[in-house]
Amino acid sequence: MQARQSLESHLDDWAADDPRRVAIADTLKAVAFAATALSELIGRGPLAGSLAAEVGGNAGGDVQKFLDVRADELFADAFRTAPVALVCSEECDQAVALNDGAPLAVAIDPLDGSSNIDTNVSIGTIVSVFPAPADGKTLPQGREQLAACFVIYGPQTAMVFTVGGGTHAATLDRATGRFIVTATRIKIPKGRREYAINASNYRFWDPAVQAYIDDCIAGAEGPRGENFNMRWIASLVAEAYRVLQRGGIFLYPRDARPGYQEGRLRLVYEANPIAFIIEQAGGGATDGIDRIMTIQPRSVHQRTPLVFGARDKVENVVRYHTEPPAAGETSPLFGRRGLFRV
Numbered sequence: 001m002q003a004r005q006s007l008e009s010h011l012d013d014w015a016a017d018d019p020r021r022v023a024i025a026d027t028l029k030a031v032a033f034a035a036t037a038l039s040e041l042i043g044r045g046p047l048a049g050s051l052a053a054e055v056g057g058n059a060g061g062d063v064q065k066f067l068d069v070r071a072d073e074l075f076a077d078a079f080r081t082a083p084v085a086l087v088c089s090e091e092c093d094q095a096v097a098l099n100d101g102a103p104l105a106v107a108i109d110p111l112d113g114s115s116n117i118d119t120n121v122s123i124g125t126i127v128s129v130f131p132a133p134a135d136g137k138t139l140p141q142g143r144e145q146l147a148a149c150f151v152i153y154g155p156q157t158a159m160v161f162t163v164g165g166g167t168h169a170a171t172l173d174r175a176t177g178r179f180i181v182t183a184t185r186i187k188i189p190k191g192r193r194e195y196a197i198n199a200s201n202y203r204f205w206d207p208a209v210q211a212y213i214d215d216c217i218a219g220a221e222g223p224r225g226e227n228f229n230m231r232w233i234a235s236l237v238a239e240a241y242r243v244l245q246r247g248g249i250f251l252y253p254r255d256a257r258p259g260y261q262e263g264r265l266r267l268v269y270e271a272n273p274i275a276f277i278i279e280q281a282g283g284g285a286t287d288g289i290d291r292i293m294t295i296q297p298r299s300v301h302q303r304t305p306l307v308f309g310a311r312d313k314v315e316n317v318v319r320y321h322t323e324p325p326a327a328g329e330t331s332p333l334f335g336r337r338g339l340f341r342v
C-alpha cells in the first residue's frame, strides 16, 4: 500500500515555488494547526470545563458560547503567523487587520454548529481565503476565493479543502497530531434521495420550498414517484460532509420569521466556502435563484438562503423557484414538478 501523504506535504507539492500558492498553503497550514488544538479541546468535552457556557452575543445576534470565543482566539493567533492581512470572523463585529501588506484575507466561522456543543454532535470550523482587498474592506464575490476549507470535529476530525482543481480531505491522526490526506478529488455521488432541512420552519417557508418538500414527502405516491430520506444535524459542516460522502441536498431557505428573511446562514464565511468546496466536488450551490458564488457581499455578516448538494438536485430546486405554475394550476407550482425526477 502506498504511504499516505501529510496535508503539509500535499500543500507543499501543490505550491511548489509559486509565491501566491505558498501564501495560500501557509494559510491552510495555519488552519490545520489551530484546528488540531481545538479538536483536542472539543474531545475533552466537560473535562475541559463548561464549553457551552453562554458568555455574550456576537454581531449576528447569536449567543456566544465559551467555545465560540476560544475557537476565535485560536484561529486569530494562527493567522497572525500566516500571510493574512485581514480576518472577517463571525465572532467580531468588524473585520480585523492583522499583517499589514500581506497578500491574503480570510473569512471564518470559528465554531460552526454551536447549538450542538453540549450534545456531543459534530461541530466545525469554516474558512474562506481570498485576495486581501486593496482598499482594506471591499469583500469579493465567492468566485474570487483562492481556497476554502472546513474542519469537522466528529468521531474523526477531518479537514475538507479546495484550492481549485478538486476537493480533498485530510484526517487528523490523533496519535501524531498531523493531518493525513485521505481522499482526493472527491465527487458527490448522484442519485441519493436524501434531503436535509429544518422542517419545523415549514409554515414560514416560501411556496416554492414548501412545494419542493411536499413532493419529497409525498414519496412514491407523489409526482416524484420515489421515497426520500430526511436528515437534520443542525451543523452545517456535518451536513456538508455527509453530502460530499453520499450525495443528496441541503436547504436552509429564507423564511417569514423575524430575522430570517435572508435565511440564517452567512454568505461570506459559511455559504461561500461551502459552495466552493461543493462545486469543486461536482455539486451546486444556490440561494434558490442565483449561484451563491456570484452574489456580491454588502457586509461581513450578510445572510443568504443556501441550497447545496448534487448538481441536478440543486438545479431542480432552482426550477421550483423560477418556473411559473402552469395556467389554471391552483396548488403553487405543484402540477409541473413530476417532470423533474431528481
Ligand SMILES: O=P(O)(O)OC[C@H]1O[C@](O)(COP(=O)(O)O)[C@@H](O)[C@@H]1O
Binding pocket: 062, 090, 109, 111, 112, 113, 114, 115, 198, 234, 235, 236, 237, 252, 264, 265
Ligand atoms: O438551529 P437551526 O435553525 O436548525 O440552524 C442550524 C444551522 O445554524 C448553524 O448552527 C449556524 O452556525 P453557527 O453555529 O456558526 O451560528 C449551522 O451550522 C446550522 O446549519
Ligand SMILES: [Mg+2]
Binding pocket: 109, 111, 112, 113, 236, 270
Ligand atoms: Mg456557522
Ligand SMILES: [Mg+2]
Binding pocket: 068, 090, 109, 110, 111, 112, 113, 114
Ligand atoms: Mg459559528
